[in-house]
Amino acid sequence: MAHAPQVKIPATYIRGGTSKGVFFRLQDLPERAQVPGPARDALLLRVIGSPDPYGKQIDGMGGATSSTSKTVILSKSIKPDHDVDYLFGQVSIDKAFVDWSGNCGNLSAAVGSFAISGGLVDASRIPRNGLATVRIWQANIGKTIIAHVPVTEGEVQETGDFELDGVTFPAAEVQLEFLDPAADEDGGGGAMFPTGNLVDDLEVPGVGTFKATLINAGIPTIFVNAADIGYTGSELQDAINGDTAALQRFETIRAHGAVRMGLIEHIDQAAGRQHTPKVAFVAAPSTYTASSGKAVPAEEIDLLVRALSMGKLHHAMMGTAAVAIGTAAAIPGTLVNLAAGGGERSAVRFGHPSGTLRVGAEARQVDGQWTVTKAIMSRSARVLMEGWVRVPGDSF
Incomplete structure (x- = not known):
């Protein structure tokens, strides 16, 4: 019996605030998963390791908690005066279900840094040293988030002495502004x-x-x-x-x-x-x-x-x-x-x-x-691993 080989998809595993998630650039997803629908959901479920009746997500990138069963898709923004479009998918652990109904504020802290590192922000907007202001369109809820990302020698700075309860080690501070945060329809x-x-x-x-x-x-x-x-x-x-x-x-x-x-x-x-x-x-x-x-x-x-x-x-x-x-x-x-x-x-x-x-x-x-x-608060973010995730080619 022939079995489909695994496919490799560029991805980055990032801690944002007190959550962790698998980040993708939209352009890197397989073509059929670049649009909303069953193929995209099936792909993300397989990446995270859901649905898992054991509740452990052993065969995927998820960590068996709501804080670690998360996915993010970013693309250059199609909205005026924004740098990046941010779509968040909360993956159920034990059900074949991806919830697109809301945002993740913790992973919002990692969106600006990933967008900069992934070439989704115009280079002219990134200082050599200082704070890069990244205007994010949160596509799930139709809201603007502004991330102030520290940059050193033209690269995102992730290390620092900012401490966040719920995260063991200190890191660089990322200040977030959630503009007009009352949700729309x-x-x-x-x-x-x-x-x-x-x-x-x-x-x-x-x-x-x-x-x-x-x-x-x-x-x-x-x-x-x-x-x-x-x-x-x-x-x-x-x-x-x-x-x-x-x-x-x-x-x-x-x-x-x-x-x-x-x-x-x-x-x-x-x-x-x-x-x-x-x-x-x-x-x-x-x-x-x-x-x-x-x-x-x-x-x-x-x-x-x-x-x-x-x-x-x-x-x-x-x-x-x-x-x-x-x-x-x-x-x-x-x-x-x-x-x-x-x-x-x-x-x-x-x-x-x-x-x-x-x-x-x-x-x-x-x-x-x-x-x-x-609304304003400070979080931190750090890349944990980057490269490719692999999923069976017939899983989505």
Whole structure:
């Protein structure tokens, strides 16, 4: 019996923020995978090693977590005043499914450096030394991200002394600006607050009715109070990810929240939209021990936040969820703002399972409606491996 040989595809494996993903230039993909559709999805599933009923992704590049089951496709931008188009695919671990419904804020930190190194940014826009400003079109949600990438002697600088909780080693700082981060219809629902309220009563049959802030900013997110669902806000992954009943409750909350946000019409559709919305729970500051063993004093943070991604409690914080946190914190009266002490604020430092993160946002009211012009945070990125990935030629 003849078997198809493997094909080689140029690729780069990069850590961006607290995530890792396989990056491709669109032009390097096989022709049938250069357009959206089943061939592209099948290729990326095979690259990552999904679907894997064992949940390990041993036969692929994935790391068996939502943070490491990710793919990115970049191309020279077709949008005016932008350098690169950035498309993110969240690959399911155990299902044959690639979710294109949202962005990855962590991997956004690596987009600018990969675009520069991959020749996708005009050389005239790259300084010999200093910060290269890369204007990114986030194609999943139709938003602009500006990355400030350090450059030394004409090359992207990846090493440095910037420390990011959830990442073991220091690296060079990359500052990201998420412009007008409230999601549009492609990202989820149009308005920043799709129900028109800063706080809603979210009724979840079989679970309860909770106060919730439903926001489209960075990524559609459902915020609830930790105490209302039986938590303190200082939990680490093991406290939730080993509890099957708890994970099912969170998924039920997520499904009903998605309906209220107008992202889906029926809760049964939530299974086909795993990446969005996110569910997060918040609490006032308290001292806790991070997953690294480091103490996080209450006086060093404004609030506690824990968030779930792809059905599991995240080990740190998704970058897009951090944008949602910063945006909601800047708007008086949201659950996030109230957990941080209320009032007007332009930045918050929140505690997550791996430590802390600071995120800022510029919010203002226009004709009675809240708008956020940008959210700002710093991450880091580093190339881990570059060359080719190989997949069986008949797998896509």
